[in-house]
Amino acid sequence: DQQVKQNSPSLSVQEGRISILNCDYTNSMFDYFLWYKKYPAEGPTFLISISSIKDKNEDGRFTVFLNKSAKHLSLHIVPSQPGDSAVYFCAATLNSGGSNYKLTFGKGTLLTVNP
Amino acid sequence: SQTIHQWPATLVQPVGSPLSLECTVEGTSNPNLYWYRQAAGRGLQLLFYSVGIGQISSEVPQNLSASRPQDRQFILSSKKLLLSDSGFYLCAWSVLGVQFFGPGTRLTVL
Numbered sequence: 001d002q003q004v005k006q007n008s009p010s011l012s013v014q015e016g017r018i019s020i021l022n023c024d025y026t027n028s029m030f031d032y033f034l035w036y037k038k039y040p041a042e043g044p045t046f047l048i049s050i051s052s053i054k055d056k057n058e059d060g061r062f063t064v065f066l067n068k069s070a071k072h073l074s075l076h077i078v079p080s081q082p083g084d085s086a087v088y089f090c091a092a093t094l095n096s097g098g099s100n101y102k103l104t105f106g107k108g109t110l111l112t113v114n115p
Numbered sequence: 116s117q118t119i120h121q122w123p124a125t126l127v128q129p130v131g132s133p134l135s136l137e138c139t140v141e142g143t144s145n146p147n148l149y150w151y152r153q154a155a156g157r158g159l160q161l162l163f164y165s166v167g168i169g170q171i172s173s174e175v176p177q178n179l180s181a182s183r184p185q186d187r188q189f190i191l192s193s194k195k196l197l198l199s200d201s202g203f204y205l206c207a208w209s210v211l212g213v214q215f216f217g218p219g220t221r222l223t224v225l
Contacts, residue, residue: 032212034213041221042218043205044216045216049212102149105159
């Protein structure tokens with residue numbers, strides 16, 4: 001059972017436009033959500049996170065929105081830059097569920113930003 | 116600042132050979148440590164995690180094992196590699212719910 005789903009395997013946008021990456025989850029117990037960016041042959045890099053007590057968190061060009069009723073979150077990148085081209089992973093965890101902080105990852109979305 | 120190291124960066128091994136991948140973390144004490152595998156075209160699969168020295172939890176039954184002989188050292192091992200063990204192996208450590216990943220090891224089993 002895939003508890004975190006990224007239904008779009010790929011997304012292509014023009015430089016300067018908005019990129020919107022989507023993620024759905026099924027486990028209503030998840031209370032902390034993260035986005036990671038991954039270049040080929042490198043480890044994922046943490047981008048931004050959001051707690052379930054919030055519906056929006058912003059950090060520079062990156063904004064994450066959380067809709068708990070829909071069990072949906074999205075990552076907005078504005079404006080998109082060619083260097084943003086990478087695989088983006090959505091992850092969720094039970095932050096209040098103990099000290100192990102296991103993350104459940106989606107399968108990723110490949111973002112391509114065209115110059 | 117904290118840094119995480121993995122080695123080797125790439126490895127090509129024959130089927131049936133042993134495996135040892137090492138991960139070390141600097142700049143933090145008593146971190147939670149994790150091993151993930153990313154198979155071709157797939158997401159990140161958690162293999163093992165550890166909340167302290169000698170404490171290992173396995174997430175999936177498999178041909179691999181993990182050990183944590185020191186506070187900031189995490190080792191992934193196998194006695195006999197299978198073709199299906201090929202993939203990109205990632206070590207991570209966490210603080211306050213956020214996991215930080217190492218550079219990864221590309222393992223090819225032939």
